[in-house]
Structure formats: C-alpha cells, structure tokens
Amino acid sequence: MNSANKILKYTLYSAMVTGGLLVTSCAPQSKYRAPKLDVPDHYRGQDTLTMASDSTSIADIPWREFFEDEQLIELIDKGLAHNFDMLDAIKNLEIANQRAKQAKHEWLPSLNADLGNVNYQYKSKNYYGSASGNYYDHKGKEAPENMYVNSAQYTSALSLSWELDIWGKIRSKSAAALAEYLQTTEATKAVQTELIASIVEGYYNLLLLDAQMEVAQTNYDLTKNTLKIVELQRDAGQITSLAIQQTKNQMLVAKALIPSLKQQIANQENALSLLTGQLPNEIERNTKLADAKANETLATGVPLYMLSQRPDVQSAELDLKAKNALVGVAQTSRYPSLSIDVTGGLNSMLGKNWFNIPGSLFGGLIGEVAAPIFNKRKLKTDFKVAKIERERSEINLQKTVYGAIAEVTDALINLQTIDEQIDIAQEQVTTSRLGVKQSNLLFNSGYATYIEVINAQKNLLDSELNLNKFKQAKLLSRVNLYKALGGGWK
Template sequence: MNRSLLSIALLAALSGCSLIPDYQRPEAPVAASWPQGEAYAADGEQAAAVPGWREFFRDPALQQLIEVALENNRDLRVAALNVDAYRALYRVQRADLLPAVTADGGGTRTRTPGDLSMSGEPTISSQYSATLGVSWELDLFGRLRSLRDQALEEYFASEAAQRSTQISLIASVANAWLTLQADQALLEVTRDTLKTYEESFGLTQRSFDVGVASALELRQARSAVESARVSIEQYTRQVAQDRNALTLLLGQGMPANLRVSGELVREQLAELPVGLPSDLLQQRPDILQAEHQLKAVNASIGAARAAFFPRISLTGAAGTASRELSGLFDGGSGYWTFTPSISMPIFNAGQLRANLDYATISRNIQVAEYEKAIQTAFREVADGLAAQATYTRQVQAQRDLLQTSEDYYNLAERRYRTGVDSYLTLLDAQRQLFSAQQQLIGDRLAQLVSEVNLFKALGGGWQAAAAPSPEEG
C-alpha cells in the first residue's frame, strides 16, 4: 500500500515537470525617450494616452468609411478567421493531455463450408462485442504541455496580428480618403486655373486681332490653356483611381450619401499627445505579436528537450463479448485488457539533437525579430514626431508663398491689361500661382498623412486588454 502511494506521488511530481526554458523579455534596443532637436516636439508637456480612432478622426464622413471597412474589409476578415483557426489548433493540442475514450460495438457472422468444418457440415458462427477503450500518454516530462503552450502563444500572436491588421486598415482608409480629397482639390484648382487661362487667351486673341499682341504671345496663351486641360484629365483619372482604391479597402462600394470635398483642413484630425515614453511601444499589437511568437518558439524548446526522454502510454479496454446478440450482456461475458507501453529513443542518427538545435536557433532568430520590431516602431514614431513639428512650419510658409504669388499675379494682370508688361510676365505669374496652389495642397496632404501615420505608429489608440479565452468557441 505504501509503495502504491509512493508511486502515485512520484508520477504526480513528474507530471508537473517542464523543460521549457525560463522566459525573459529581451531588453528593448532603443532609447528610453524620443530624439530631441528642432524637428521634434518640445519636452515638459504632460504625457497623455493615445486617443481612439473615433476621437482622433473628427470628420464624420471618414468615421463612416472606417466603420464600413471594419465591417467588410476582406484582409481583416481573414485575420479574424486566422484567430479562429489558431484557437482550434490550440484546442486540438490541449486535448492530447487528456485520456481518449472510445466506445465500439461490432458483430460478425461467418459461414464455413462443410469441407472446411470439423463436422463435415456447413456451419454459421456469430460473434458480438461491446467495448469501452481508454488510451492516455503520461506527460511525465512536459512534452505535450510544451506543445500546448506553444499553440497557446501562437493563438495570442494571431489575436495581436488581427489588431495590427485593424490598425493598419484604419490608417489606410484615412490616407486613401485624404488622398481622394487632395486630388479632388487639385482637380478643382486646375479647373479654376483653366478658366483663368482661357480668359487670358481670349484677351490675347483680341489684342492679336487688332495688332497689339504678337503671334508668340498668342501661342504662349494657347499653350497654357492646353497644359491646364492635360492636368484636368490627369487629376480626373487620379480621382477615379482613388475611389477604386478606397472601394477595395471598404470591401464594398462607397456610401451613396458621401460627398467628396476638396477641403483639406487640419481640424479633421485631433491633436496627438507629446511627451509619450518610448516604452509605450511595448503595447503595439505588432510588437506583442512578435513577443508571443518568441514565447511560442521558447515553448518548442521544451518539447524538443522532452523528446529525449521515454514516452509512457496506458491503453486499456473493457467490454462484453458473446456468440449471441441476446447474450451480449449476460453474466460471464465480460472481458478486459490493459496494455502499458514505454518507448525509449536509443538511436535516431542525431535527429532529436538536430530538432533541439533548430528550436534553439529559431528562438535566437525570433529574439532578433522582436528587437527589430521595436527598433522599427521607434523609428516610425521618431519620424512621425519630426514630421509633426516641421510640417506645421512648412505649410505656413507655403501659405505665405501662395499669398505672395496671388499678389504677384494680380499685379502682373493689371500691368498686362494696361500694356506696361508683356504677356510673358503674366504667364509666369499664372504658372507660379498655379504651382503654389498645387504645392500647398500637397503639403497639407503630407501633413495629414504624417499625422495618421504617427497615430498608427503609436498603436492607433489600441489599449491593452485581455485576449478572448482560447477555451471559448
């Protein structure tokens, strides 16, 4: 009795054994704070949380588009299905830790010809059975638990990948919408410019007819008109292609009530907080995904180590058997079998050692991947902070240039109408004004896109939360 209790205690102790290496999160290979300098936001401001996407994107039309994309985008749908798939794989791996129970029933009837029977007469024999079987591998060295933990971490990695896909989708929809607005604004500016060029061409044509303007000035005026017409077709095409790109992201057609305006204003987006610590990056879903993948390969080392030790399996069956179906459950018809087995690796040409080396190398690779993910995130945020500070000054400078160009154009037009300057001066002023208008739209777009990319780099407003239990579903 004491020996039995000792054996049970020993098995219980061995069942808790794990050969998985202790996990230690690698040190982040980046500075504790963001770079400093003229291009970056000033220090000393109180750190605040990154806003959610509904708070950051203030444009109701853009909010509507993001909601549609989150509901219908196919990449996000695939990411969600991947989470379900890894949840199912975890449940498959977890099931190996528990005994497998089967119930079987069967019956056979056999006719034996007379020349093969002992009596010389044909005979018919019957056999019926009902069996309950149990098989169980004792996980003494943690091989199955290591594989279960590996599957669990892969599930968590897929869940983080889904969140990362969602953040990328939100940023892509926002950038596509801003690009569509910018190209629409460029199209409207070009149409207005074409009207101006056509008015100047009409004035030059009348001056040419009365012998005031030269043929060269007339050709220059016509050239400006045709150049504007070319730009209109270019921006018309870009607007159509922008709509197509946005439709792909949405997963369906654009809402019918949506009106595309050509107004790019900074107020479409909320202000992002400054002074955030760099350890905020640890909460980015893509970095969490890399860490879960690191934990998964770390668990695989435990399974590779456990493969060097014996595997013990217990198999048993109990049931009844009878020649007659009616006597299947009569007294004395019961039977049972019990088959324990042990498998000890002796020689496999170094396969187990190679598997362990591969698992160890995979962990080292994943450490480097995890560190690279942090470095990439740090660079993305640092670039975003640099853009945040410089684009504000650049856009203001471009506004000043546009105002100067408008003044130059108005002055050149008056001087040309009064005959003080040639048409070449007016044409130069028109082109400079058109170029300044285009550049301001481009700078505004770049500023807003950089804000969206910074929002994405900071984690898109996603806050750490408990992942759904893989036991569900």
C-alpha cells in the same frame, strides 16, 4: 490472475516513483524569460515637440475619437465589416481560438467506443494453421475444404488511453498553442491598424485631388480670360499671334490637368471601394482639404511604452514565447513516457451470445513506460532546431522593435518640418496671387508683356498645387505617427 495484477501494480508504482524523482532533477527548463531589449529612453527628435507624460501616447486614443470626419468614420466602419483581408484575419483568429481550446484538453485521457465490430475470417484447405484454431458452425456438419469460417468475433468495447504529463510536455504544448492564439490576435489588430491607415490615406488623397481639381479649374478660367484679352490686343495690332499661341498653351496646361485629375479621382474611389469591401462606386464626401482636421495631440510616450501598444511587436514576442514552449516539447520528447490503457466491453464467438452478461464481458489494463533510445538522431535534431528557432525569434523581436522605433522617429521628424513647409508654401501662394494681380494691371496699362502674365499664372498654379500637397502631408503625418505608435485597433 492475481499474479498478473501484482506485476501490473508493481510496474505502475515503480514508474510513478521513478517519474517523481526524475521530474525534480531533470524537468526541462522551458519557462519563458523576456529578453533584454536595447531600447532608448526617448525618440530622436522627441525633445523638439511638446509631449505628454511618459505613460501615455496618442495610441491610447480610440480611432473613433482620433478621426473627426463622420464620412471618414463611416468608411472605416464599412472597411472593418467588409474588407476581405480583415475578414480573413478574423477567420484565422477563429481557427487559432479553436486550437487553443483543444490544447487546454490535451492532459485529459482519450476515450473511444467500438459500438459494434463483427469479424469473420475465412480459410481454405491449404491455409497454414493449427487444427485447434479451426471453427465451423453449421448444424454439426464438417467444414468444407475451401472458404469456410475459421473464426468469428462479435465485439463492443470502450478503450481509454491516458499519457501522464510527468515532464510538462503537455503543458508546454498548451503554452505554445496559447501563445500562437494570442499572436493571431495581435496579427488581427495589425491588419485593422493597417486597414484604417490605408482608408484614411485614400480618403485624404481624394480630398487632395478635389482641391487640385478646384485649383486647375480656377487657373483654367483665369488663363481663358487672359486669352480673350490677348486676342483683343492682337486684333488691335498691339501684339502678334505668338502671344496668342503662348497664352493658349498655358491655358491648355491647366485644362489638361482636369481630365487627368478626374481619372485619378475615379481610380482612388475604386481603390477605396475595394478597401471597404464594396463594388467600385463614388465616395461621398463633403469636407474640403482646407477644412479637414486631424487630432492635434502629439503625445508619444517613451519607446518602452510603445512596445506594449504595437501589435507587430507584441506578435513578435508571442512568437518567441511559442518557440520557447516548443523547446520544452522537443526536450521532453526525449524522456520516458508513462501511459495507462484500459479496455473493456463485450466479446463473443457467436452472435447470439454477443450481449450475454456476464459471460461475454472482457477487460484489460496496461501500464507502459516507454523511452526512446535510438531514433536516427531525430529527437536530438528536433531539440537543437527548436533552440535555434527560439534564437531566431529573439533576433526577429529585436528587429521588429528597432523597426518600430524607426517608424516613430520618421513620423516625428516629418511633423517637425511640415508646418514650416506649409508656411513657406502659403507665402509662395500669396506672392503668386499678388504677382498675377499686378501683372494683369501692368499688362492692361502697357507696362508688362504677356510673357510676364503667363509666368505669373504658371507660378500661381504650381504654388497652389504644392500648398495642397503639404496640407495633405500634414494630415497624413499625424495619422502615420498614430499608426507608428500602435494606434488604430482599439
């Protein structure tokens, strides 16, 4: 027994010394190093707008402060609490959190308990076995020829197994799990940002449709009055029935917009209800499109600052960190492993002696150094693939960064031109209204034809609808810039 203990101690000591030497010379280099990203100093078109300092952007503004409409904020609250994609993202986050917690305990030994194990082996006369192995206990009688108890064991034991992390494989696994958890956190932020932007866009769509409904109704009433005047002039023999037909046609153009807009409003309300996790219902709103306000701040910061705000960029970098840690796992899987197994408990041939202490005590200690030698190239392949996956993640990070910068640039370009477009559209509306007024006066005085009146009313309808679209586009352009810079999750 003493000889066996000496051999075991020598084996463990040799393994520890060898492991210590190898750790300093061959430890895997899986420490993460952030890649050098090709990022410009400023956004295209940024210099044409008034910007704040490089260290801040509108993405730093919490969404509750960025949006001022109380009914819109209430809708967003409902969406964050009940939206199905948001709830699913939160569950994914909870799962990742549990896995990250488990990964922190990977370095601990495993302890298992065999509370009660009763093992009977039955044999018959033709079974091949030695005579000394036969056991039969039945009041001194000889064993029957068939199906007699050959052996019996009653066992209760504790077993401990511990793999020493001499190469950092467990630390690499833990680092990968942590990165994946943080990646899921960023993914949840991205879902929230997208959800808020979708709710805001749907809400502004409703305000636009309400405004278009008001324009259609007003234009319909206007052309209906014009039709009455034309009918009176036809009855007086001043014009023909053709004038009535063409005037009525223009009236029906405006009238046809009303049921179409009603349908669009109902569809948009249903879509917003679904986004907020509710059954289809009306969406309460008191704000008009002309009165809707968006945060006037245009601060963007610099692209490098934006990278720390965008959840998708952060998620891409965390994916790279996870892939880098998995390279370390794959590399250390090719190295020898050192493990210790300890077992102890109670073992007896007879049930009555099961808990006879110390007579039924047993114990065992195993120290093992194991190294893979030939495994059909699987370990080498896993290592090579892990390195390629890390390179793919680095490419994806660069792609995500470029896409983020492009989104901010597009939002800035839209902001540069939207006010100019609104000014032109407003001028068209003013001109069209004046044209309708003058054409009616001239028509009543006999200096203009009904065609000129109809054209003037058609131009007014088109210009007012167009102006409303640009007003909505201005609201959305600021929201898109806020989203592109990484706002909406705070």
